[in-house]
Amino acid sequence: MIKLKLAISVIGLSLLSACQYGAEEDAQLMHESGNTINVQDRTDLYNEEGHPNGDDSNTANFGYVRHQKSGIPQDVAHTPTPGINxxxxxxxxxxxxxxxxxxxxxxxxxxxxxxxxxxxxxxxxxxxxxxxxxxxxxxxxxxxxxxxxxxxxxxxxxxxxxxxxxxxxxxxxxxxxxxxxxxxxxxxxxxxxxxxxxxxxxxGETNEELDxxxxxxxxxxxxxxxxxx
Structure with a gap:
């Protein structure tokens, strides 16, 4: 009985450690800001330096940004209009x-x-x-x-x-x-x-007469x- 309890305790600790490790890994991978979830920290649209990724070149990385619609109606505080410099x-x-x-x-x-x-x-x-x-x-x-x-x-x-x-x-x-x-x-x-x-x-554009x-x-x-x- 004691051995069974000990085995259950060891398994529980292992699962807890795995969950903590997974949470830390997710925290390192995903950065959340408002209603935007990014794999990397956000930078300007035309980033000359790129993002470092291990031993790869800074310009070798893919770009990824995920947007989620805000749950608050007409909430524009977290959804600024994109623009270019x-x-x-x-x-x-x-x-x-x-x-x-x-x-x-x-x-x-x-x-x-x-x-x-x-x-x-x-x-x-x-x-x-x-x-x-x-x-x-x-x-x-x-x-x-x-x-x-x-x-x-x-x-x-x-x-x-x-x-x-x-x-x-x-x-x-x-x-x-x-x-x-x-x-x-x-x-x-x-x-x-x-x-x-x-x-x-x-x-023949849709608004040709206005263009x-x-x-x-x-x-x-x-x-x-x-x-x-």
């Missing part, structure tokens, strides 16, 4: 593009819905280089962004002059539109697909010119 995004884009073949200098301006990229290149195939530059930027920003590029090195200083401005600056849309029209004189690369032009501007982009302005002008012939 435009300065850091511009840095990411420029850092990637300058590594492309035949690109020596690049400047990137990220607004609320556009990416303007001016670069210096000695490429003999300007359209292919423009395509690489554009697709590099598109791979970084949210999909609703439109990307405009120019291999006119003089445009670097021009978009640099806009760096102190923001979305609320006076006449900012008119200023950017004028610059974009100048950039469109340079190759823009290939259309992204049958539904979008090279800059990521879509055809005043460079594609629409160009096609309206062409249509009016053809109608007036």
């Amino acid at each position: 435009r300065e850091q995004t511009a840095n990411t884009i420029s850092s990637l593009i300058v590594q492309l073949p035949n690109v020596q200098d690049v400047a990137t301006l990220v607004t609320d819905e556009e990416v303007l990229i001016a670069y210096k290149t000695d490429s003999k195939n300007r359209n292919d280089t423009a395509d690489q530059v554009k697709k590099t930027a598109i791979s970084v920003v949210p999909r609703y962004y439109h990307v405009y590029v120019s291999d006119n090195a003089n445009m670097i200083q021009q978009i640099e002059a806009y760096s102190p401005l923001d979305s609320n600056s006076r006449d900012i849309n008119q200023i950017l539109d004028k610059t974009i029209k100048e950039m469109l004189k340079s190759p823009q690369g290939k259309p992204l697909n049958k539904g979008e032009n090279p800059n990521g501007e879509g055809y 005043d982009d460079q594609k629409d302005q160009y096609e309206k002008t062409r249509y009016n010119n053809e109608r007036n012939k």
